Amino acid sequence: MPSQIQVLKRAWSIDALRAAARHQLPQPLFDFIDGGAEDEKTLRQNESAFDDWDLLPRPLNGAGARDLSTELLGHSLRSPILIGPTGLAGLFWPQGEIAAARAAATHGTVYCLSHGSVCTLEALAQAHQGPRWMQVFIYKDRGFTRELADRAKANGYQGLILTIDNQLIGKRERDLVNGFTIPPRFGPGQWLAFAQKFSWWWAMRRELPHITFGNYVKASSPESVAGLAGRMASLLDPAMNWSDVDALRQHWTGPLILKGVLHPDDAREAVRRGVDAVIVSNHGGRQVDGALASVRALPGVVDAVDGRIPVLLDGGIRRGSDVFKALALGAQAVLVGRPHLWGLAVAGQDGVKAVLEILHSELDRTMGLMGASSIDSIRRGHYLS
Numbered sequence: 001m002p003s004q005i006q007v008l009k010r011a012w013s014i015d016a017l018r019a020a021a022r023h024q025l026p027q028p029l030f031d032f033i034d035g036g037a038e039d040e041k042t043l044r045q046n047e048s049a050f051d052d053w054d055l056l057p058r059p060l061n062g063a064g065a066r067d068l069s070t071e072l073l074g075h076s077l078r079s080p081i082l083i084g085p086t087g088l089a090g091l092f093w094p095q096g097e098i099a100a101a102r103a104a105a106t107h108g109t110v111y112c113l114s115h116g117s118v119c120t121l122e123a124l125a126q127a128h129q130g131p132r133w134m135q136v137f138i139y140k141d142r143g144f145t146r147e148l149a150d151r152a153k154a155n156g157y158q159g160l161i162l163t164i165d166n167q168l169i170g171k172r173e174r175d176l177v178n179g180f181t182i183p184p185r186f187g188p189g190q191w192l193a194f195a196q197k198f199s200w201w202w203a204m205r206r207e208l209p210h211i212t213f214g215n216y217v218k219a220s221s222p223e224s225v226a227g228l229a230g231r232m233a234s235l236l237d238p239a240m241n242w243s244d245v246d247a248l249r250q251h252w253t254g255p256l257i258l259k260g261v262l263h264p265d266d267a268r269e270a271v272r273r274g275v276d277a278v279i280v281s282n283h284g285g286r287q288v289d290g291a292l293a294s295v296r297a298l299p300g301v302v303d304a305v306d307g308r309i310p311v312l313l314d315g316g317i318r319r320g321s322d323v324f325k326a327l328a329l330g331a332q333a334v335l336v337g338r339p340h341l342w343g344l345a346v347a348g349q350d351g352v353k354a355v356l357e358i359l360h361s362e363l364d365r366t367m368g369l370m371g372a373s374s375i376d377s378i379r380r381g382h383y384l385s
């Protein structure tokens with residue numbers, strides 16, 4: 001079996017890391033990362049919609065020295081690529097969230113911790129001093145949303161992401177076929193799949209009995225995984241509305257970032273209500289199947305926001321040229337979900353670092369070929385056709 005170092009050396013692209021992750025992970029876990037809702041139309045279009053735009057190189061611009069750094073909500077980033085929030089990262093690698101956050105810090109970017117991390121937000125903060133944002137939902141128990149925000153503040157998280165497109169859990173049919181539940185409950189089918197991937201199982205054998213959604217566990221009254229699953233599902237609230245955004249805006253005084261914005265009117269409303277940034281996102285095609293591909297939604301949101309707050313994008317970023325296109329369409333930065341989980345599954349912190357380095361160097365090369373010497377110049381350069 002090739003070592004992790006050999007696999008990373010041969011992984012020239014994000015796609016190659018995806019293939020390596022498929023090899024490494026039990027199928028239900030690979031599918032949990034890889035899959036989307038229903039017929040996975042939005043999932044596929046998130047990637048293919050980048051082809052709607054062609055690049056128009058301007059080679060004589062003189063881009064010999066290129067600066068990929070950018071400023072975002074008080075952070076100086078080495079490149080405009082952040083790690084997006086993804087639940088259960090600790091199921092793919094021991095202490096997966098901490099490994100990924102350390103990779104982000106080494107690379108000089110922000111790590112976003114999911115509400116559904118295996119480790120607690122406190123544990124991540126203790127293990128990792130780098131830039132970090134916390135992601136939450138509006139729960140039926142509004143007090144729990146505030147509690148997570150308070151815990152994030154007390155633990156030095158510099159931004160709060162409110163995800164607005166997860167008020168019900170999307171119908172992810174690969175998980176249904178595989179019997180994969182959230183949080184995971186391991187039955188005979190799962191154990192059989194796990195046994196077939198020995199190196200993953202060996203690495204995870206001590207962690208598996210403790211896999212849960214760390215932030216939800218009440219130290220005072222331990223509950224079964226089934227009990228936790230029931231409580232979590234009942235916490236989500238499809239009745240949430242703008243007044244909840246207002247309430248959170250009042251409560252959290254730091255940067256508040258709204259994730260899951262596709263409609264220009266919602267972007268306008270977010271600005272009006274004092275949100276500090278929006279993330280154009282359809283949750284990686286895991287929620288509304290048939291929702292507009294993120295990159296297609298981006299120009300409308302950028303127009304609506306009109307430079308008043310940063311617009312970020314996630315969904316389908318697999319190449320540096322995708323990052324370039326998103327920036328050329330007006331995004332300030334992008335986030336990656338699945339790619340960092342593929343890297344994590346293959347080689348932990350080194351794997352996530354490899355993902356960031358691949359995208360960074362592809363973006364750098366694209367900028368050199370396109371004639372763009374800085375991130376700002378991409379937005380001003382009329383590089384798209």
Ligand SMILES: Cc1cc2nc3c(=O)[nH]c(=O)nc-3n(C[C@H](O)[C@H](O)[C@H](O)COP(=O)(O)O)c2cc1C
Pocket residue numbers: 032033034046084085086087114115116135163259281282283284285286314315316317335336337338339341
């Ligand atoms: C396995 C997995 C778990 C996710 N969990 C969360 C989550 O807990 N909160 C959230 O806001 N988004 C979550 N997302 C969505 C990502 O933050 C992001 O929007 C999406 O993955 C971007 O698309 P990409 O995977 O093509 O980069 C999750 C995505 C995946 C793949």
